[in-house]
Each structure stands twice: as C-alpha cells, then as structure tokens.
Amino acid sequence: MNIILFGIVNSVVLALLASGFALVYGVSRLANFAHGALYILTGFATWLFMNRIGLNYLLSIIFSILIVTIIGGMIYRLLLIRVKGLPASEIIASLAIGIAIMEIFRWRGFISEAYMLPPFIKGSLSIMGVVIDWQRIIIIIAGLILMLSLWLFTHYTKVGLSLRAIAQDRRASMMAGIEPDKASVIALALGSALAGISAVVILPLGNITVETGYSVLINAVAVCIIGGLGSWMGVLGGAFLLGFAQILSTAFLGPNWQMVIVLLFIIITLILKPSGLLGKQKRLEERV
Amino acid sequence: MNKEIILRVNNVSKSFGGVKAVNCVNLEVSEGKIFGIIGPNGSGKTTLVNIITGFIKPDSGSILFEGENITGLPPYKIAGIGIVRTFQIPKPYYSLSAMKNLVVPLYSTRILNLVEGKTGDRDTVALDILEEIGFERDSNTPYKPASSFSEGYLKRLELARCIALKPKIIIMDELFSGLSVSEITSLIPIIEKLQMNGITIIMIEHRIKELFRLADRVMVLNFGERIAEDTPDEIIKNELVKRAYIGVAEDAT
Amino acid sequence: MTEITRRKERIDRKIKVLTEDIYAISSLRTIVYILLPRFVFIIGMLILPLMISSMAWQKILIISCIFSLLAISYDFLANFVGIVCLGGALFIGVGGYISGLLNSVLKLPLYFSIPIATIFGGIICTLFLIPCLPIRGIYFAIVSLMYPLLFSRVIQALEIFGGTDGLPGLDTFPNIWFELYIIVPITLIVTFSLRRLVNEDFGIVLRAIRDNEQAVIASNINVNRYKTSSVFIASIIGCFAGAYLAHLYGWVGLSLFALDFSIFPIAATVIGGGGTLVGPVIGSIILAPLSEMLRAFGPLRVVFYSLILAGLVIYKTEGLVPFLERKYHKTERWVDV
Numbered sequence: 001m002n003i004i005l006f007g008i009v010n011s012v013v014l015a016l017l018a019s020g021f022a023l024v025y026g027v028s029r030l031a032n033f034a035h036g037a038l039y040i041l042t043g044f045a046t047w048l049f050m051n052r053i054g055l056n057y058l059l060s061i062i063f064s065i066l067i068v069t070i071i072g073g074m075i076y077r078l079l080l081i082r083v084k085g086l087p088a089s090e091i092i093a094s095l096a097i098g099i100a101i102m103e104i105f106r107w108r109g110f111i112s113e114a115y116m117l118p119p120f121i122k123g124s125l126s127i128m129g130v131v132i133d134w135q136r137i138i139i140i141i142a143g144l145i146l147m148l149s150l151w152l153f154t155h156y157t158k159v160g161l162s163l164r165a166i167a168q169d170r171r172a173s174m175m176a177g178i179e180p181d182k183a184s185v186i187a188l189a190l191g192s193a194l195a196g197i198s199a200v201v202i203l204p205l206g207n208i209t210v211e212t213g214y215s216v217l218i219n220a221v222a223v224c225i226i227g228g229l230g231s232w233m234g235v236l237g238g239a240f241l242l243g244f245a246q247i248l249s250t251a252f253l254g255p256n257w258q259m260v261i262v263l264l265f266i267i268i269t270l271i272l273k274p275s276g277l278l279g280k281q282k283r284l285e286e287r288v
Numbered sequence: 289m290n291k292e293i294i295l296r297v298n299n300v301s302k303s304f305g306g307v308k309a310v311n312c313v314n315l316e317v318s319e320g321k322i323f324g325i326i327g328p329n330g331s332g333k334t335t336l337v338n339i340i341t342g343f344i345k346p347d348s349g350s351i352l353f354e355g356e357n358i359t360g361l362p363p364y365k366i367a368g369i370g371i372v373r374t375f376q377i378p379k380p381y382y383s384l385s386a387m388k389n390l391v392v393p394l395y396s397t398r399i400l401n402l403v404e405g406k407t408g409d410r411d412t413v414a415l416d417i418l419e420e421i422g423f424e425r426d427s428n429t430p431y432k433p434a435s436s437f438s439e440g441y442l443k444r445l446e447l448a449r450c451i452a453l454k455p456k457i458i459i460m461d462e463l464f465s466g467l468s469v470s471e472i473t474s475l476i477p478i479i480e481k482l483q484m485n486g487i488t489i490i491m492i493e494h495r496i497k498e499l500f501r502l503a504d505r506v507m508v509l510n511f512g513e514r515i516a517e518d519t520p521d522e523i524i525k526n527e528l529v530k531r532a533y534i535g536v537a538e539d540a541t
Numbered sequence: 542m543t544e545i546t547r548r549k550e551r552i553d554r555k556i557k558v559l560t561e562d563i564y565a566i567s568s569l570r571t572i573v574y575i576l577l578p579r580f581v582f583i584i585g586m587l588i589l590p591l592m593i594s595s596m597a598w599q600k601i602l603i604i605s606c607i608f609s610l611l612a613i614s615y616d617f618l619a620n621f622v623g624i625v626c627l628g629g630a631l632f633i634g635v636g637g638y639i640s641g642l643l644n645s646v647l648k649l650p651l652y653f654s655i656p657i658a659t660i661f662g663g664i665i666c667t668l669f670l671i672p673c674l675p676i677r678g679i680y681f682a683i684v685s686l687m688y689p690l691l692f693s694r695v696i697q698a699l700e701i702f703g704g705t706d707g708l709p710g711l712d713t714f715p716n717i718w719f720e721l722y723i724i725v726p727i728t729l730i731v732t733f734s735l736r737r738l739v740n741e742d743f744g745i746v747l748r749a750i751r752d753n754e755q756a757v758i759a760s761n762i763n764v765n766r767y768k769t770s771s772v773f774i775a776s777i778i779g780c781f782a783g784a785y786l787a788h789l790y791g792w793v794g795l796s797l798f799a800l801d802f803s804i805f806p807i808a809a810t811v812i813g814g815g816g817t818l819v820g821p822v823i824g825s826i827i828l829a830p831l832s833e834m835l836r837a838f839g840p841l842r843v844v845f846y847s848l849i850l851a852g853l854v855i856y857k858t859e860g861l862v863p864f865l866e867r868k869y870h871k872t873e874r875w876v877d878v
Binding site for chain 3: 029031033079080082083087088089091093095097099100103104106107218221222225229258259262263267270274275
C-alpha cells in the first residue's frame with residue numbers, strides 16, 4: 001500500500017515535471033533545456049518574495065509563477081526565435097541560457113540548506129494505514145487539476161485548440177491561419193508556467209538547490225524519452241512507469257538506485273523502441 | 289525483344305490515417321520497356337513509387353522484382369538490387385560539387401560488387417557520367433557546387449545519380465516537372481538511350497504529351513486506384529481517364 | 542591630372558583560380574600560398590610549448606589541446622556528418638574512467654591503459670549511442686547530453702569505480718615535456734587526418750549524409766553504418782582525450798562527466814568557426830586560458846561562458862577561422878601600374 005501511494009505521488013511528480021517540457025516540444029519542436037532553470041527560478045523567486053519582500057505565501061506564488069511565465073515567453077520571443085528550426089542551436093542556446101540562470105543563483109550563494117518553502121498544509125494524515133503528508137496529497141490533487149485543465153484548455157479553448165493543431169500538423173495549421181511563432185511563445189510561456197506550478201507544489205517537500213534544477217531537467221527529459229516525445233499519453237505512461245519503478249527500487253534496493261533506474265529505462269527504451277513507448281517519430285526513410 | 293516481366297506489383301494498398309492513398313494496385317512492367325504512370329494530383333503516384341522503392345511499407349500486397357519478393361526491404365537494399373529512383377524535388381548534396389555528388393552512388397555496395405573492387409578513379413567515372421547527361425566536361429561546370437545549379441541541371445544530376453548505380457530499373461518521379469519545353473526535349477534522347485541500353489524505365493508524369501511519345505504502356509491512377517492500363521493511343525480514347533482528369537458529371541451508376 | 546603609379550591588388554590574383562583541385566601544384570607561388578597558413582599553424586603549435594615560460598601556462602596549453610580534440614570531434618560530427626553530439630563529457634568520462642580503472646585496479650602502465658581506454662571507450666560510447674542514430678537527430682542530441690549526467694549520478698549512487706571520491710593515485714607522465722609533446726602532435730595529426738578524411742570518398746559520403754540523407758539511402762548506401770563509423774571516430778578521439786586527462790592529473794572522479802566538457806567543445810567550435818576542423822583548435826586555444834583566468838570567479842565563469850555561447854549561437858557568428866580565411870584571401874598589396 002505504501003508503495004502504491006508513494007508510487008502515485010512520485011509518478012505525478014514526474015508527470016508534472018515532464019509536462020512543461022513535453023508541451024513546449026509538442027508545439028514548437030523545441031527541446032527547452034532551460035526547463036530546470038525555470039523550475040528553480042520559480043522556487044527561488046517565491047522564497048525571495050516571501051522572505052525579502054515580505055509578501056504572504058499565496059501572493060508570492062502567484063507573482064513568481066507570473067514572472068516565470070513571462071520570462072519563459074520572453075526567452076523564446078527575444079532569443080530562441082532566432083534559432084528556430086535548427087535543432088542543434090535550439091538545444092545549445094536553451095541549455096546555455098538555463099545553465100546561465102542556474103549558475104547565477106549558485107554564484108549569488110543560493111547553495112546552502114536554508115532555502116525552503118513551507119508546505120501548504122502542515123502535518124500528515126493516514127490512508128489505509130500509511131502515513132502520508134498533506135503536501136503529497138496536494139501534489140496528487142494539483143496534478144489531477146492541472147491535467148484536467150490542460151485537457152480542457154487544449155480541447156475547448158481557441159488558443160488551446162490552435163496549440164493542439166500545430167502540434168499535430170504544422171503546415172496544415174499554418175494554412176488555417178494559426179501563426180506558429182505566436183503559438184510557440186504561448187507554448188513556452190505555458191511550459192514555464194507548468195514548470196513554475198510544479199515547483200511551488202513539489203519544492204515544499206525538500207530544499208531548493210541548484211542541483212535540483214539539473215535533476216528536474218534530467219527527470220523531465222527521461223520521462224519524455226521513455227514515454228515518447230510528442231504524445232501526451234506517452235508522457236503520462238512514461239511518468240507512471242518510471243515513477244513506480246523508482247519507488248519499487250527504493251523499497252527493495254535503497255534510495256540510491258533512483259538514477260540508476262532512470263538510466264536503465266532510457267537504455268531499454270532506446271533498444272526496444274527508440275521513439276519511446278507511445279512515441280510517433282517515424283524512421284527517417286518514411287519522411288519522404 | 290525481351291518480354292520478361294521484370295517488376296510485378298500485386299494488390300498493394302496503403303492508408304495514411306483514414307485516407308487510402310493506394311488501393312489494391314496491380315501492375316506489371318516488361319523488361320526494357322518504358323512504363324508511364326499518370327493521374328491527377330493526389331492519386332497516389334508518388335506513394336506507389338515510395339512503396340516500390342522501400343521508403344514506405346505497404347499495408348498489404350507484394351512487390352516482385354525478377355521473381356523475387358522485395359516487399360519490406362529497406363530502401364538502400366532496393367537500390368542495391370537495381371531499382372533506383374529520382375525524387376520529385378531534386379535532392380542534391382548542396383555543399384558538394386556536381387562531380388562529388390556522383391562519388392556517393394559510386395561508393396555504394398552495388399557498384400563495388402559490380403566492378404569487383406576495380407572502381408578506378410571515381411572522379412573520372414563521375415565526369416564521364418556527367419558528360420553523358422549534358423554537363424560540359426571541359427568547363428568549370430562539374431566542379432561547381434550543386435547549390436549553384438538551376439532546376440534543369442539539378443534534375444539531370446538526379447538522373448546522373450541513378451545512372452551511376454548501373455540500375456536495371458529507373459523510376460523517374462516527375463522528372464519533367466518545372467522544366468521548359470526545350471529542356472524536356474533535350475532530356476528525351478538521354479532517356480531513349482538509357483532504354484536502348486536495356487534499362488527499364490518507369491515514368492510518373494504530368495506532362496502527358498511528352499510522356500506518350502516515350503512510353504510503351506501507360507497506367508492511370510485515380511484516388512489510389514488503377515483505372516486504366518494500356519498503350520498511349522488507347523489511353524487517350526479512354527472515357528474513364530477523361531472523366532478522371534476533366535471530371536464529367538457522373539451518372540447514378 | 543596626377544599620374545597613378547601604384548594600385549592595390551589582391552595577393553591571390555592569378556593564384557586563387559588555380560588553388561582549386563590539381564592546378565594547385567602548378568607553380569611554386571600557388572603552393573606557397575596554400576601551404577603558408579598551414580605551415581604557420583603547425584610550426585606555431587609545435588614551438589608554442591617552448592615559448593611559454595611558466596608551468597601553469599604550459600598546463601593550460603595541454604588542457605586546450607585536450608579540449609580541442611573534443612571540439613574537433615564535435616565539429617566533425619555536427620558539420621560534416623550532420624550529427625549533433627552534445628556528449629563530450631560522455632567521451633571524457635568513459636575514456637578517463639576506463640584508463641583509470643585499468644591503471645589502478647589492473648596496474649597497467651599508462652602507455653597501455655591509454656590506448657586500450659581509447660579503443661574500448663570508443664566502442665562502449667558508440668554502443669550507447671547507436672540506438673539513437675536511425676531516428677530524428679534531436680534524440681541523439683538529447684540522449685548524448687543526458688548520458689554523462691546519468692553516468693555520474695549512477696557512479697555516485699552505487700559507489701562503484703571510486704564513487705564520489707574517485708580514484709586517486711594514477712600514474713602520471715614523467716615530465717611536462719612528455720605531456721606537451723605527446724598531445725600537441727596528436728592534436729595536429731587528428732586535425733589534419735580528419736581534414737583529409739572528409740575529402741576522401743568516405744568523407745564525401747559522410748558529407749552527403751549531412752546534406753541529404755534520403756538521397757544517400759536511395760544511392761544504395763547503408764546510412765546507419767556510416768553514421769556509426771563516424772560516431773566511433775569521434776568517440777575514440779574523445780575517449781583518448783579523457784584517458785589523457787586522467788593521467789595528466791593522476792586521478793579520475795565524477796567531475797570527468799561534468800557538463801563543462803559538453804559545452805566547452807561547442808563554444809570553442811563556434812568561436813573558432815564550425816566546419817573547418819581547425820577552427821575548434823583555435824577556439825580551444827583561445828577559450829581554455831580565458832576559462833582558467835575566470836576560474837577565480839567561481840560559478841560566474843560558467844555563467845559567463847554560457848551567455849557567450851548563447852549569444853554566439855543565437856547571433857550565428859561566422860567564427861574566427863573563416864573570418865581569417867576571408868581576410869587572407871582578400872589581402873591586398875601595392876603594385877606598380
């Protein structure tokens with residue numbers, strides 16, 4: 001039971017982390033390696049708002065998420081748009097920007113243990129004999145709400161539908177009058193918002209460190225590779241697969257094996273089905 | 289005259305999502321003949337070519353080359369057994385010179401096997417081939433990068449790539465598209481010469497007048513289905529073909 | 542009206558046209574014109590170690606040669622084969638660790654462990670990267686970037702191969718001159734061999750793959766085999782660099798898998814000029830000292846050069862070597878009329 005509950009939590013965490021990355025890739029074909037940086041940026045911003053400026057928790061969260069959303073969109077609009085279409089340059093540029101952001105925090109001394117965000121609801125409760133803290137429950141709830149909202153957004157709003165359209169078929173969408181650049185900016189802003197929301201919900205579980213940024217990036221990308229870039233169900237599937245695998249390995253082998261599991265799963269995915277579980281990448285020959 | 293069937297396409301079908309691009313198409317090509325394929329846009333011609341040459345796997349049906357089943361082979365292997373193709377939009381190696389463009393097919397396994405390792409200087413062979421298709425040998429032209437050539441020359445380069453592989457079948461996917469009448473007229477002798485050397489040619493074309501001068505038999509596709517296959521003279525008279533192209537209002541049947 | 546007695550003339554007049562292809566050996570003048578920059582480069586690299594006085598700077602030169610090997614392999618893969626490999630750290634880490642393990646566990650002297658690590662490491666890295674070759678290039682880039690990050694965390698987690706502390710006490714080279722005069726010639730050899738390779742028929746096929754993979758497939762060439770070969774070439778160069786580095790410092794540790802080793806080659810290539818195979822070397826020689834000088838600033842150093850890298854990549858700069866090439870060809874001199 002322990003395993004099931006914590007497995008669900010871990011999987012939801014991974015899904016949240018991966019969703020931003022997957023969204024950006026799906027719509028703009030950009031692998032946004034600044035994803036991890038945006039994650040901890042939100043965390044640090046919230047902390048700063050609360051502790052340096054004295055805002056209350058809720059406002060800090062709202063402002064931070066807003067800031068990160070805008071920064072994400074701006075990064076695309078001002079910088080990444082110039083390397084649109086060149087996958088190498090996109091990855092390098094977004095990675096470089098991400099590293100710059102993360103290392104600025106490291107330089108300014110944000111590496112000690114003192115940076116923590118308080119949980120939304122302190123304490124824990126017991127479900128079927130397992131003690132689980134409220135924050136983790138909140139994570140599951142937040143995850144569900146987020147997935148639902150995203151689903152509704154991409155199926156029922158005009159903007160959301162246009163994002164979905166571009167993700168499915170770029171050219172046809174362009175012919176229908178959807179501007180891919182605008183969509184990409186929106187996608188990046190949304191992806192950053194997702195990173196931010198994930199951050200404020202997950203970070204209370206531990207500290208905010210620069211290393212977290214790198215781990216988030218690794219985990220998000222791993223989930224996308226395993227589940228398949230370009231497929232929502234794939235990302236969810238990958239998150240749950242990896243999530244449970246990690247919890248099982250922690251239970252039976254020890255907490256150090258988490259990263260090993262990630263590596264193992266990536267290798268297995270690449271050997272069996274390189275484009276991912278539900279990935280839709282066609283082999284090169286078929287793209288005539 | 290050789291009447292052997294060199295290529296047989298049996299009941300090949302392929303769907304993309306809900307669209308049936310190729311629907312149970314059958315065709316037989318005799319060795320050494322020129323076989324034309326025509327049809328309105330979207331009728332599945334290029335998809336058929338992609339299936340024959342291995343770039344796309346068919347949902348059902350089979351392809352037989354000289355009696356052997358080649359369905360499902362990867363495209364580089366199909367090129368290796370002697371079926372080569374041009375691309376509708378030429379795919380030259382832009383950063384390389386015309387001559388070096390041809391070094392690539394000359395480096396292939398097929399050529400290595402055919403000449404048993406004695407390829408000679410690939411550059412010289414490349415120049416010979418280029419001369420055959422109309423690149424002036426003594427000028428600077430073979431040394432210019434492919435990015436500097438016009439459409440007409442690029443199409444010739446596509447053809448040269450095919451010739452370099454010493455093929456048995458060349459599939460020309462809309463070779464004439466985008467070319468002026470004089471450019472087409474200058475290509476026709478080259479195609480005829482290839483046929484005289486025993487190469488079977490399959491031509492997908494929109495330029496019906498020019499194609500009908502060359503082709504021995506012509507097949508017509510519409511909406512992925514074969515609606516006719518005959519000599520050019522008969523095709524011109526065929527009612528179904530006319531309807532497909534011009535779209536006469538159909539009766540209740 | 543004043544008489545014009547002199548005018549400017551480009552030095553490559555009457556020569557440039559001849560420099561293409563075989564006409565290059567038609568006169569001494571053309572030969573000198575072509576060989577001069579190469580000569581300057583080679584001689585420069587060979588006497589540079591002698592011109593540097595302090596040991597610290599000599600070490601920096603060695604480091605820049607090691608980095609330049611990584612950068613060359615990046616340039617080769619990215620600009621001549623069309624494969625973007627962000628896994629410089631993978632090569633360094635694998636090469637370094639294999640050599641380190643051979644040396645400390647099996648007690649093999651470094652003259653054996655380095656070559657073995659080069660080949661073996663090359664094979665291992667290639668095997669890990671092969672599954673990504675048939676699919677879209679972005680997967681290769683992503684996975685190659687991820688592998689070193691994962692490997693280091695796995696080593697740390699499982700406490701194998703020395704874990705967090707690493708493996709100290711490896712053999713080092715007898716003296717600094719050894720260190721210098723092995724790596725510098727090797728760098729030169731690698732540079733010029735690859736330059737030769739890309740103009741041989743094999744290299745032409747690789748460049749064709751970069752330009753238009755489908756056409757190469759249609760020309761009866763098993764593209765995956767060629768891509769694998771080129772990844773192998775890049776791997777052995779990178780693993781050699783890693784093995785060398787391990788014995789330069791006498792220890793291996795998790796830092797061999799650091800992101801630094803993945804980013805630096807790209808930055809060096811962009812600065813020096815991609816697609817030239819010489820540019821990465823020049824870029825490394827510029828960047829390595831710069832990077833050392835900034836080490837005092839701590840993390841800011843990384844900030845600095847990621848921003849520079851982002852800027853260069855976004856603004857699509859030409860690179861130093863192409864710039865110099867252009868200037869060389871356009872140099873003018875006065876000529877009597």
